[in-house]
Amino acid sequence: xxxxxxxxxxxxxxxxxxxxxDWDVTGELPTDLLRTLGARGLLCAQVPQTYGGLGLSSxxxxxxxxxxxxxxxxxxxxxxxxGIVAWAIQRFGDRDQxxxxxxxxxxxxxxxxxxxxxxxxxxxxAMRTRIEPDGDxxxxxxxxxxxxxxxxxxxxxxxxxxxxxxxxxxxVVPVDAPGVHIELVPHPMGCRAxxxxxxRLDNVRLPATHVLGGGGxxxxxxxxxxxxxxxxxxxxxxxxxxxxxxNAAGSHAKQREQGGVALAEHQLVRRHLAEMxxxxxxxxxxxxxxxxxxxxxxxxxxxxxVLAKHVSAGHAAQSAATAVQLLGSTGSEDGHVVAxxxxxxxxxxxxxxxxxxxQLILADHALSISDAHKNRDDAMQVGGPRG
Numbered sequence: 370x371x372x373x374x375x376x377x378x379x380x381x382x383x384x385x386x387x388x389x390x391d392w393d394v395t396g397e398l399p400t401d402l403l404r405t406l407g408a409r410g411l412l413c414a415q416v417p418q419t420y421g422g423l424g425l426s427s428x429x430x431x432x433x434x435x436x437x438x439x440x441x442x443x444x445x446x447x448x449x450x451x452g453i454v455a456w457a458i459q460r461f462g463d464r465d466q467x468x469x470x471x472x473x474x475x476x477x478x479x480x481x482x483x484x485x486x487x488x489x490x491x492x493x494x495a496m497r498t499r500i501e502p503d504g505d506x507x508x509x510x511x512x513x514x515x516x517x518x519x520x521x522x523x524x525x526x527x528x529x530x531x532x533x534x535x536x537x538x539x540x541v542v543p544v545d546a547p548g549v550h551i552e553l554v555p556h557p558m559g560c561r562a563x564x565x566x567x568x569r570l571d572n573v574r575l576p577a578t579h580v581l582g583g584g585g586x587x588x589x590x591x592x593x594x595x596x597x598x599x600x601x602x603x604x605x606x607x608x609x610x611x612x613x614x615x616n617a618a619g620s621h622a623k624q625r626e627q628g629g630v631a632l633a634e635h636q637l638v639r640r641h642l643a644e645m646x647x648x649x650x651x652x653x654x655x656x657x658x659x660x661x662x663x664x665x666x667x668x669x670x671x672x673x674x675v676l677a678k679h680v681s682a683g684h685a686a687q688s689a690a691t692a693v694q695l696l697g698s699t700g701s702e703d704g705h706v707v708a709x710x711x712x713x714x715x716x717x718x719x720x721x722x723x724x725x726x727x728q729l730i731l732a733d734h735a736l737s738i739s740d741a742h743k744n745r746d747d748a749m750q751v752g753g754p755r756g
Contacts, residue, residue: 374429377411378436389441390704392562398443400479400521408477412448413455420467421475422455427660431605435656438609442713443562445609447479449602450518454480454526456598457539461581461591469578470541473523481522482595483513483568491726493588498529498570500538500584507580509540509548509573517720519544519551520564527570528591531584537591538584540575548573559709559716597671599721600678601663604656607681607717610710611649614685614692617706618642621696632695641691648684655680672734678717679727685714 384402392398406412414430416422425433430452438445451474458470474480489495498511511529519525524543531538542549554565577583619642622633632638659677662670689710693700700707718724 373423374425374433377409377423378433380409381406381411381437381440385437385440385444389444389709390706392441392443393709394561394704396557396561398447398521398562398564403447403479403521404477407451407474407479410475412451412479413474415452416455416459416471416475420471422471427601427663428657431601431608431656431660434602434605435609435612438606439613440609441562442606442610442709442717443560445602445606446517446560446563447521449599449606450481451479452602453482453595453599457482457526457591457595458581460594461539461586463582466541466578466581478523479518479521480524480526481516481518481564481566482526482528483516484528484592484595485514486512487514491722493592496528496530496588498527500527500529500531500540500580502584503574506577507538507540507575507584509542509570509575511570513568513570515554515565515720516568517560517563517565519566519568520553522564525568527568528595530588531586535587535589536585537588538586539581539591539595541579541581542570542573542575546573546575557716559712559714561712593671596721597663597674600674601656601659603717603721604652604659604674604677604681607678607685607714608649608652608656610685610714610717611645611652611681611688613706614688614710615642615645615649617700618645618692618695621699625699638695641695645688645691648688652677652681652684672730675722675727675730678721679724679731682714682717683724685710686718689714 410416410421410423414423414425414433415427418424434445434448437448455471455474458467462470486496486498500507500509509527509529513527516525522544524541527540527542529538530536544551548571550569552567557565622638622642623631625632655677659673662673689707692707693711696707702708
């Protein structure tokens with residue numbers, strides 16, 4: 370681990386350690402803390418140093434994300450949202466937009482990203498939000514649902530259609546702009562302090578400089594590019610959840626006695642602990658591979674992001690349920706680390722592509738492999754083996 374990263378992890382422990390239970394119960398993170406972390410580049414740590422970021426690799430940022438995920442999934446959710454926006458600006462913004470908005474994100478300003486709509490989650494064809502040219506600027510009109518981090522955000526990156534067909538755009542929308550209406554989600558099941566909100570945009574006027582690259586990108590490319598970052602971030606956050614659950618369950622099993630012996634001496638309990646360890650390791654290896662693909666710009670980067678997110682979220686949800694089972698009433702109190710994990714991990718199976726959406730993507734890839742093998746075999750039969 371780089372020395373710089375070790376120091377940042379220690380700072381996060383100092384500022385945030387031991388407070389996650391209170392944040393979960395109150396449903397709010399300290400905005401001053403978020404701005405402090407943001408100003409140190411920790412909320413979007415892969416931003417290059419040129420723009421005030423830490424310039425971490427995906428692998429390094431993954432370990433940072435897992436560390437925060439083990440402390441508080443709500444705080445990790447803010448990191449994921451901030452990172453998605455930063456990556457989209459890096460990928461689609463022009464030089465001036467990168468210089469301006471990335472410097473703001475590493476200077477203490479906070480953001481969120483709006484993808485899903487009341488009738489459109491992963492169904493891009495159903496997206497109705499419009500970002501359209503209007504004189505010397507743009508007008509944004511539509512609705513976004515469950516936008517994580519909006520409660521604390523200075524601006525929101527809104528993804529919508531730009532013209533007919535597959536054209537799309539991403540607009541930087543200040544939350545205090547006329548026509549922006551925000552309604553907080555009052556009682557979210559998980560990541561309670563992450564500031565989820567629904568947003569309505571009524572003919573919001575923006576200067577052209579607030580639409581990344583002037584718009585016109587293919588919707589599927591914009592959507593998938595941004596989601597890939599989010600999926601890798603969520604996957605690493607789930608590694609943190611798994612580690613927190615394993616630590617809590619292991620400590621409890623050694624201290625709690627049943628039938629005159631520690632729980633850790635019961636074979637069924639030991640089986641649960643072994644399965645949780647296997648889950649943590651499986652998720653970790655999937656995340657490491659996805660980050661290696663990201664850092665090497667592998668063509669498989671998007672697919673491996675889906676795989677890592679699906680594997681990690683599924684294992685986190687199952688292991689959190691197991692941890693609650695092992696801790697019993699001790700782990701069933703509001704705010705307890707495994708009670709939080711139980712609710713938070715379930716949410717991870719839904720966002721940035723549900724389990725079912727991930728399975729469809731992975732199934733498509735499996736079928737493409739089968740087709741490729743068949744075509745190769747057919748070619749071999751026609752041409753015969755070559756020496």
